[in-house]
Amino acid sequence: xxxxxxxxxxxxxxxxxxxxxxxxxxxxxxxxxxxxxxxxxxxxxxxxxxxxxxxxxxxxxxxxxxxxxxxxxxxxxxxxxxxxxxxxxxxxxxxxxxxxxxxxxxxxxxxxxxxxxxxxxxxxxxxxxxxxxxxxxxxxxxxxxxxxxxxxxxxxxxxxxxxxxxxxxxxxxxxxxxxxxxxxxxxxxxxxxxxxxxxxxxxxxxxxxxxxxxxxxxxxxxxxxxxxxxxxxxxxxxxxxxxxxxxxxxxxxxxxxxxxxxxxxxxxxxxxxxxxxxxxxxxxxxxxxxxxxxxxxxxxxxxxxxxxxxxxxxxxxxxxxxxxxxxxxxxxxxxxxxxxxxxxxxxxxxxxxxxxxxxxxxxxxxxxxxxxxxxxxxxxxxxxxxxxxxxxxxxxxxxxxxxxxxxxxxxxxxxxxxxxxxxxxx
Amino acid sequence: xxxxxxxxxxxxxxxxxxxxxxxxxxxxxxxxxxxxxxxxxxxxxxxxxxxxxxxxxxxxxxxxxxxxxxxxxxxxxxxxxxxxxxxxxxxxxxxxxxxxxxxxxxxxxxxxxxxxxxxxxxxxxxxxxxxxxxxxxxxxxxxxxxxxxxxxxxxxxxxxxxxxxxxxxxxxxxxxxxxxxxxxxxxxxxxxxxxxxxxxxxxxxxxxxxxxxxxxxxxxxxxxxxxxxxxxxxxxxxxxxxxxxxxxxxxxxxxxxxxxxxxxxxxxxxxxxxxxxxxxxxxxxxxxxxxxxxxxxxxxxxxxxxxxxxxxxxxxxxxxxxxxxxxxxxxxxxxxxxxxxxxxxxxxxxxxxxxxxxxxxxxxxxxxxxxxxxxxxxxxxxxxxxxxxxxxxxxxxxxxxxxxxxxxxxxxxxxxxxxxxxxxxxxxxxxxxxxxxxxxxxxxxxxxxxxxxxxxxxxxxxxx
Numbered sequence: 001x002x003x004x005x006x007x008x009x010x011x012x013x014x015x016x017x018x019x020x021x022x023x024x025x026x027x028x029x030x031x032x033x034x035x036x037x038x039x040x041x042x043x044x045x046x047x048x049x050x051x052x053x054x055x056x057x058x059x060x061x062x063x064x065x066x067x068x069x070x071x072x073x074x075x076x077x078x079x080x081x082x083x084x085x086x087x088x089x090x091x092x093x094x095x096x097x098x099x100x101x102x103x104x105x106x107x108x109x110x111x112x113x114x115x116x117x118x119x120x121x122x123x124x125x126x127x128x129x130x131x132x133x134x135x136x137x138x139x140x141x142x143x144x145x146x147x148x149x150x151x152x153x154x155x156x157x158x159x160x161x162x163x164x165x166x167x168x169x170x171x172x173x174x175x176x177x178x179x180x181x182x183x184x185x186x187x188x189x190x191x192x193x194x195x196x197x198x199x200x201x202x203x204x205x206x207x208x209x210x211x212x213x214x215x216x217x218x219x220x221x222x223x224x225x226x227x228x229x230x231x232x233x234x235x236x237x238x239x240x241x242x243x244x245x246x247x248x249x250x251x252x253x254x255x256x257x258x259x260x261x262x263x264x265x266x267x268x269x270x271x272x273x274x275x276x277x278x279x280x281x282x283x284x285x286x287x288x289x290x291x292x293x294x295x296x297x298x299x300x301x302x303x304x305x306x307x308x309x310x311x312x313x314x315x316x317x318x319x320x321x322x323x324x325x326x327x328x329x330x331x332x333x334x335x336x337x338x339x340x341x342x343x344x345x346x347x348x349x350x351x352x353x354x355x356x357x358x359x360x361x362x363x364x365x366x367x368x369x370x371x372x373x374x375x376x377x378x379x380x381x382x383x384x385x386x387x388x389x390x391x392x393x394x395x396x397x398x399x400x401x402x403x404x405x406x407x408x409x410x411x412x413x414x415x416x417x418x419x420x421x422x423x424x425x426x
Numbered sequence: 427x428x429x430x431x432x433x434x435x436x437x438x439x440x441x442x443x444x445x446x447x448x449x450x451x452x453x454x455x456x457x458x459x460x461x462x463x464x465x466x467x468x469x470x471x472x473x474x475x476x477x478x479x480x481x482x483x484x485x486x487x488x489x490x491x492x493x494x495x496x497x498x499x500x501x502x503x504x505x506x507x508x509x510x511x512x513x514x515x516x517x518x519x520x521x522x523x524x525x526x527x528x529x530x531x532x533x534x535x536x537x538x539x540x541x542x543x544x545x546x547x548x549x550x551x552x553x554x555x556x557x558x559x560x561x562x563x564x565x566x567x568x569x570x571x572x573x574x575x576x577x578x579x580x581x582x583x584x585x586x587x588x589x590x591x592x593x594x595x596x597x598x599x600x601x602x603x604x605x606x607x608x609x610x611x612x613x614x615x616x617x618x619x620x621x622x623x624x625x626x627x628x629x630x631x632x633x634x635x636x637x638x639x640x641x642x643x644x645x646x647x648x649x650x651x652x653x654x655x656x657x658x659x660x661x662x663x664x665x666x667x668x669x670x671x672x673x674x675x676x677x678x679x680x681x682x683x684x685x686x687x688x689x690x691x692x693x694x695x696x697x698x699x700x701x702x703x704x705x706x707x708x709x710x711x712x713x714x715x716x717x718x719x720x721x722x723x724x725x726x727x728x729x730x731x732x733x734x735x736x737x738x739x740x741x742x743x744x745x746x747x748x749x750x751x752x753x754x755x756x757x758x759x760x761x762x763x764x765x766x767x768x769x770x771x772x773x774x775x776x777x778x779x780x781x782x783x784x785x786x787x788x789x790x791x792x793x794x795x796x797x798x799x800x801x802x803x804x805x806x807x808x809x810x811x812x813x814x815x816x817x818x819x820x821x822x823x824x825x826x827x828x829x830x831x832x833x834x835x836x837x838x839x840x841x842x843x844x845x846x847x848x849x850x851x852x853x854x855x856x857x858x859x860x861x862x863x864x865x866x867x868x869x870x871x872x873x874x875x876x877x878x879x880x881x882x883x884x885x886x887x888x889x890x
Contacts, residue, residue: 029754030662030697030728034607037764040771043558064554072554086546092524092532093742096503129591129774136773145494163772200490235490266489280555281779292489299496306497310625311598311773312591314503317743318780 041159041399049397057395058417060408063211063376064280065343068410073343075278077336081325091317096305098127098286099320105327106271106286110240110254111261117290124300125288126308127315131241131272132160134287138237138268139168140307141289141300142202151237152193152203154178156401158211161204161239175203178213183369183381185215191228200233207240207269208253209375212403216246216374222256226263236265241272246375248344250276250337266290273323275376276340282319343407347376350409354378357418365425378404386424394420501621502861509859517857520866523673523838524742525805533805535740537798541787551783556776558767560589560748564782567789568748572702572716572733579723583756586763588749588770589777592742593703593734594626596749600699600730601630602769603751603762604664613664613699614656616640618863620673623666623701632664640675645831645841647677656690664697669731670715671708671837674865678708678836684718688725698722698729706738708837710806712799728752735785737838738802744781809838812868816840841865 039047045061067073097103103125107118117123128134142149151165154177165172175193179186194203205225210216217225229236238257244250260267266289273284287304291297308315326332355370370378382390382402390396396417398404409417499507505521527533545551559565565587569580579585590596605611613632615623616639624634637659638651656665667687672678679687691698700719706712722729728751735746749766753759770776788794813833820829832840844852844864852858860866 029758030609031607031751031753031758031762032755034758034761034765036761037768039764040558040767043555043771043776047557062555074551074553078553082546086542090532091534091538091741091743093503093736095507096500129778132771132775133773145491160771160775163768167769167772274555279553281553281776283774283776283778289491290489292492296489296492296494299494300491302497303494305500309500309503309594309622310629311595312745313594313622314743314745316591316745316778316781319778 045397045399048391052395052397054395056416057397058408058413059397060405060417061397061399063275063405063407065275065278065376065407066410068346068412070408070410070412073278075336075339077326077332077339078278078322080332080335081322084325085318085321094127094314094317094320096309096314097125097301098315099317099324101324101328102127102284102320103286105324106273107288109243109250109327110257110269110271110286110288112251112254112258115261117261121294122291122297123288124291124297124304125286126301126304127320128270128285128287128308129283129312129315130274130285131239131270132164132285133283133315134270134272134285135161135164135239136168137287137304137307138270138289139165139170141304143168143170144307145303146202149200149202149235152197152201154190154204154206154210156212157204157206158239173197173201177210178215178379180381183213183215183379184372185217185221187217187221191224194225194228194232194234197232197234200235202235202237203229205236205238205256207238207243207256209242209246209377211241211375212377212399212401213379214373214375214377215379217256219255219259222259226260226265229260229265230263235268236260237268237270239270241270242275242375243271244276244337244340245344245347248341248348250340261290266292273319277323277326277336279319279322282322283316284319284323347406347409350406350411350414351378353411353414354406354409354418357415358422361418361422363422363426376405376407378406380404380421382421382425389424390420393424396420505859505861508853512857512859514857518859520858520860520868523737523867525737525740525838528808533740535798535801537788537794537801538739538741538784540797541784541794544787545780545783553779556589556779556782558770558776559587559763560777561779561782561786563790564589564786565748567786568733569750571712571789572705572719572731572750573723573752574713574716574720577720577723578726579752584753584759586751586753586759586766588763588766589782590732590747590749590770591745591774591777592736592747593701593732594622594747595745595777596732596734596747597623597626597699597701598630599766599769599773600732600749600751601627601632603766604697604699604730605631606769607762607765608664608697610660610662610664610697612660613666614659614696615666616652616668616672618674619666619668620701621861627666635659635663637665639672640677640841642843645677645828645843646834647679647683649679649683652687653690656687656696657694659694659696661695662697664699664730665691666699666701667718669700669702669705669719670717671704671839673703673837674839674861674863675841676835676837676839677831679718681717681721684721688722691722692725692727698727700729700731702731703734704737704837705733706799706802707806707809710803710810712802723752726754728754735781739785739788739798741781741784744784745778746781746785809868813840816868838867839865840868 042062049057049059065073107123107125111117128137150171150173152173152175153161155174156178176186176189208216243253246253268289271286274280289300291300326336351371355367358367380402384400387398387400387402506519509517509519525533569585569587573580590599611633612635613627614635614637617636618640627634637655638648641648670678705715708715719731731750733748736742751762753762788798817829817832842864846862849860849862849864
């Protein structure tokens with residue numbers, strides 16, 4: 001090549017064919033063909049809300065808690081934890097697996113303080129980038145070590161679940177979950193789909209406060225599901241993003257997991273502290289996988305770290321410090337439990353208020369499901385067209401599947417919301 | 427680069443089931459546990475519900491991951507793991523690139539402490555989700571920092587910037603974007619390079635290739651080899667460039683060489699992907715350390731840029747960084763940004779808030795920014811002076827070999843030239859920890875005596 005000859009002859013300055021220094025030869029963009037991506041269905045809602053100038057606007061889109069004034073909340077226990085951490089000021093890299101203190105506390109929360117799995121060191125666990133990151137690590141791990149496996153995902157589910165397992169290149173199937181007529185659980189179809197799937201399939205289960213429907217199996221139904229899983233040798237992967245937020249009691253919200261553990265399942269679990277500690281932007285979470293024994297747990301953890309290393313090297317320290325400070329201090333933990341109950345109670349109160357308002361307006365439809373469902377979200381049953389009307393005519397923002405984030409409902413806007421819903425559904 | 431992934435045998439359903447049978451013993455002759463893939467009948471289901479399966483909570487199923495083999499330690503981070511385990515009071519860690527003070531302590535910059543305090547004291551601050559692309563102000567300020575406030579690319583809105591998890595995260599997101607949207611999968615990586623680079627790009631879906639970079643005989647740049655290899659790369663290939671303070675060699679091209687590299691890349695339509703982990707840390711000047719990047723931007727062409735604040739702001743564990751893609755037009759930049767979101771969302775939804783808030787607080791305030799440049803220069807100067815000290819010590823002792831590369835190289839690292847065996851010896855005998863390729867982080871002067879003695883005595887005739 002002329003360029004090579006040029007260099008070896010040390011006549012660099014004499015070259016004539018090299019383009020002049022000011023101009024890149026490439027005339028058009030390499031990325032000109034790139035299509036604009038569709039907006040994220042959930043996060044796009046908030047963008048649209050922010051852009052709306054109407055004084056009446058209501059955001060019941062994204063699942064982020066608001067107080068009764070519609071304001072975001074930083075928990076007192078979090079503020080206190082941050083004050084304590086600020087003096088600390090160590091920002092060095094965490095180990096690849098994250099903060100061991102945070103992991104320890106996360107596991108106690110999910111599996112119980114006295115869990116034998118913890119005592120016997122049978123849990124492979126790493127700090128993860130909130131719930132999303134935990135799911136993604138698991139999906140990548142599943143792909144790497146069980147490349148022929150696939151994941152069964154409930155219908156409906158948080159939209160990003162599909163993106164996560166798709167980007168991990170794990171084939172997906174669905175199982176029936178929500179019953180549109182009853183606006184409750186379609187238990188018989190669910191059991192049928194579990195039965196009909198090949199033995200040893202991987203299933204994604206929402207541990208509590210199903211997103212987006214708010215519909216959870218009852219305790220008895222969880223037992224039956226667990227029993228069927230046993231006979232099918234299925235792998236249960238729990239996404240637990242709302243522990244404490246559903247009933248107000250973290251132990252109670254972990255009931256499904258404890259049932260599966262009692263039945264001897266070796267589960268996987270993604271935990272998020274985004275909602276229950278209000279740590280959204282800090283991306284604090286944990287991925288755990290139960291193993292046969294300590295040695296296997298060490299091996300699995302080491303492999304999980306190998307997946308994190310080429311993604312972000314090691315997880316962020318700040319959120320982890322907040323979590324471990326709160327959960328590791330009895331006083332702060334007590335405060336946190338009170339605050340989380342407060343949040344859950346307010347939401348339960350708003351469910352009641354919304355339903356009562358709709359009934360008072362004389363709506364012919366049944367709105368029972370609003371109080372039957374649990375957690376941050378209510379699956380209203382409204383159609384995308386009805387949702388569009390809510391947005392265009394009433395400046396009420398929610399995702400087009402009719403999911404209402406109850407956390408965005410306040411005593412100040414519940415009447416307006418009920419009225420608007422009544423108008424578009426009557 | 428050795429692949430650390432240990433693939434395991436697939437666990438057959440037969441093996442899982444026999445494990446199950448072993449554990450459950452007697453209670454398990456129900457047909458619902460047959461290995462066939464047909465669905466069980468309602469009757470079988472009812473029977474299995476009623477079957478008395480006596481289990482201890484631990485005894486049920488064997489793990490589907492029972493055959494997962496333990497992964498080897500990461501070659502870089504594993505050094506710190508080994509160091510932490512060593513009980514010797516003499517131990518020194520020259521492995522991971524984390525700055526240390528004269529006393530060997532980690533350092534949190536004053537300006538960072540101030541920024542953090544102001545964040546904590548601001549009661550109106552919330553911890554809500556950042557947008558997928560991160561903190562907008564942080565993104566703008568980061569682009570200005572690396573490209574220059576007067577950069578035409580910025581003025582013309584041709585830069586798509588997204589907040590990512592430090593340098594690693596920026597490289598990974600950029601790599602995945604290219605794997606999805608760019609027409610070439612090959613990425614040319616210098617030899618040697620940071621140990622994690624090949625893995626990051628492989629996991630992103632790109633194909634790592636290599637180009638010659640370091641010349642062991644001169645301990646400098648193998649410019650001819652670089653030109654030859656990049657001239658032979660297929661048109662349109664991606665080329666990874668260390669913006670300054672090459673890791674692990676500390677060897678950078680001269681400005682003249684950078685210009686030739688630029689011409690070569692542009693003439694062959696090779697796509698530059700810069701990794702900037704040491705801006706300000708190398709020479710002490712933020713602008714000077716951005717020279718190579720700005721040279722490329724000035725010619726109007728496109729490039730990718732991964733920025734890290736781990737070292738230059740000491741924010742290591744906060745994972746703060748940014749990926750910028752300089753495009754030909756504002757329209758393209760807008761579309762590119764929208765597609766970057768689709769890469770990020772299924773990975774971790776949105777980036778962590780804390781570190782980016784600190785950076786934005788510092789970069790937006792003229793006083794804090796100035797204070798930062800002063801602290802940064804002090805860190806860089808200390809490293810430069812330690813290079814000089816080490817060199818002087820080696821000269822004074824008449825150590826065999828030419829050690830001038832130590833002061834010619836730049837940045838945190840220097841290649842001692844020690845091989846694996848020598849490194850193992852250093853660790854065993856002197857409790858000095860470094861990666862097995864012999865590059866060390868110049869953060870601690872106390873090791874110098876040991877190193878110098880070792881090199882001086884040359885007991886094994888390794889330097890003859």
